[in-house]
Amino acid sequence: MIETRDPAGQDRGSIAPWLQGRRGCRGRAALAIGIALLAAPATAADPPSWTQPTAPFHLIGPVDYVGTEGLAAYLIHTSAGAILIDGTMAENAAAIERSVAARGVQMRDVKVLLLSHAHFDHAGGLAALKRASGAQLVAGAADRAALESGVPPGETSYGVIRFPAVKVDRAIRDGERVRLGGVTLTAVATPGHTPGCTSWSLRLRARGKPVDILFACSVTVAGNKLVGNRRYPAIVTDFRASLARLSGMSADIVLPFHPELADLRARAARDTLVDRAALPMMVRDARAAFDADLAKQRQ
Template identity: 65%
Template sequence: MGIRRARPSFGALAIIAGAPLLLGAADPPAWTRPQAPFPIAGPITYVGSEGIAAYLIKTPAGAILIDGTLAENAGMIGRNIVAAGVRLRDVKLILVTHAHFDHAAGVAALKRATGARVVAGVGDVRALETGIPPGETNYGVIRFPAVPVDRGVRDRDTVTLGTVTMTARATPGHTPGCTTWTMRIPAQPRALDVVFPCSVSVAGNRLIGNRAYPGIVGDYRRSIAMLGTLHADIVLPSHPELADVIARGRRRAAGDATAFVDPTLLPRIVAKAKAGFDADLAKQAR
């Protein structure tokens, strides 16, 4: 997660001009760089920016959007949704992975534009509804536009739209309500398990003496362990570079129908996250 100065955005999906200015290093340019939408597998289409993911899942009863990314990306995501063949009013659900500005700041504008119901982990509902991220970090507080949450979910709760059922897996740590979403794509010769993992990176979180989130270390450990038990044929993270999502999209466009299928990817991501967590915890404990 980068620390940024909030920049107002304008247009049909522009949101609150009165957002506070937040000082710090600039976000990576790729976070706001436009990316044309592209199909991934089954009903899933990528509709995010080059550097932060948003995923659209089409169903006979409308569409599901996972994450809204940055506030200034809301208009671009809306245009990508339309370019993918879905009317904004047909987006019925917005699932949030976690309450940080780089993934949730665009949700308020997208909810207004679509009328969709917002679903998030119960531990992040207050943060989303106040626009104040949870916990304590080494980079301070980066607020984002508050958004009403229509449903808070717990571990193994399901959300169904049309023929698609999404299962919530609680993976707290990065935030208290960090939620990994899973689904299954009917396919031949076998169905494909898809995992949209919530981040388990430390990313500036205070692990020692976090008064706002005293159970953070135990939550990280349990979440990393649980992710290690999941089977994933396709992994679609919030930060696309973790799974080479953009490059795999180019391979798929070139004719590789299985470009996103990689059952070894999630174990590799989990192992790297565990090593990173252990290193950060040891460093902060010194």
């Protein structure tokens, strides 16, 4: 299959409605749409926000935002170095390095790289970031082959968008933990968007109270073939299992990888990130979109 950046895009199905409605979306609705809503694919190339640098900022506790305007990367400070979640696009690696430095961390002090899933807009920068830091890369076991080949998993409506291959140092499975300097993140397997799509849960204390954070991997279809996907035959079963899994979870804060950044920054500044309704809303919207897409593909 020819490599292409088709207008449908890797995650464009999830981002299109958010881009169209971001000026009018605020608070809970903006967060839920940014994470989960799936509509028709966008009609343009990669959104400019995906490569638009933005000033990094503090979120909560040891967690900072160091991604671009439209693609998230999260930096977690620990007593033994830092953890960086997601690398966004290959073009963004240098900008992420600058943002990490702006938050007081040298790249050599980034000890662990975590990944949400093996698509170019999230994994593309990992190879360069790993070279710059020497960090250990931890990713979902079922995405390992894709990461080490640079070829995304599954079959899609838009072809193949490659990214720089990168060696996985630890292939992680559901429930396994990553620990560094007193911080523990737990892998939550949420396959479907990719076979190894992994959300990460983190419990920390803020103002003397425990706060549960979920760095939520995508649960959108976003161009994936749900019918006749020979490279990922379990895709429908996995999507349904992940939606069921997430519907049974709770989170105080949900942090997306396609953020409604203006809202996220403002909510962090106002200390209003906590929203226990965000995860149920994410699951509800994603399930409705999945069912609609599956019915359409079965026609």
